[in-house]
């Protein structure tokens with residue numbers, strides 16, 4: 001009772017977020033998307049060091065593999081551990097055997113005197129932090145790393161930084177990987193990126209995008225619901241749609257099921273092939289995934305009409321270039337128990353730091 005499919009692609013991940021599940025609740029309640037960023041994510045990313053980044057990526061990559069996801073497009077931020085961070089992530093993924101395209105997400109939200117700003121004026125000057133992030137992207141790309149130029153989001157960047165990121169991406173013939181109008185706080189994103197965006201850009205979320213923008217749109221249905229930012233209406237957008245998880249694992253079949261349920265709530269006539277096409281669209285960015293062989297313990301794993309409603313099918317084997325990197329549901333290159341234990345150790349270090 002099994003069927004084989006190609007490898008799956010997660011088009012937007014944050015591998016650094018694997019350690020965050022189970023963290024102690026922040027002292028302040030978050031009442032909005034911007035407060036979630038302030039109280040959780042901008043505290044977490046500022047606390048990351050190299051060990052944490054490595055084991056978080058190891059855990060995220062291992063869990064991706066166990067879901068049949070062989071390719072990850074990662075967006076990384078660690079403002080107090082920028083230099084070398086992209087190589088740390090690439091090394092971790094390589095150890096597991098999954099492919100990664102990563103980038104450093106630049107932002108001016110930390111000014112040069114280490115003050116955090118939830119919004120940055122377009123007229124501000126580029127901060128040292130953003131400049132270091134661009135240098136890290138360039139270091140990684142120029143040394144042959146598979147990546148893009150990352151931008152956190154327009155609302156935490158000056159125009160100077162957005163222009164520099166677009167220029168750097170052009171120089172290396174890659175796209176910019178950027179959160180776009182995820183919440184209403186970033187409603188200006190369309191206007192500010194309009195003259196910069198290119199067809200190879202990854203526009204993540206685009207929930208409140210108010211105009212056509214060049215690039216592929218990455219839909220993250222579960223994350224959008226979790227942050228209560230609204231529905232992105234991907235089926236009505238002119239852009240090619242891809243699916244991401246925004247850091248909540250990398251089980252793409254599960255993500256497709258959630259995206260499908262949310263689409264049906266919006267349009268009861270929609271059928272699952274629409275959402276499974278969004279999964280296929282990512283192959284343009286990772287054509288090698290077509291040659292990967294994933295075996296699921298379910299006879300109809302390649303049929304959207306079956307998988308949309310089969311909630312307990314599991315990847316049992318993954319083969320890349322003739323090498324089996326998952327057998328009987330377990331990774332072969334790394335020890336799952338060790339990865340979980342080391343990641344837990346680093347998670348406790350992270351929580352300790354967040355408490356102080």
Ligand SMILES: [Zn+2]
Nearest residue numbers: 014179204246
């Ligand atoms: Zn994201």
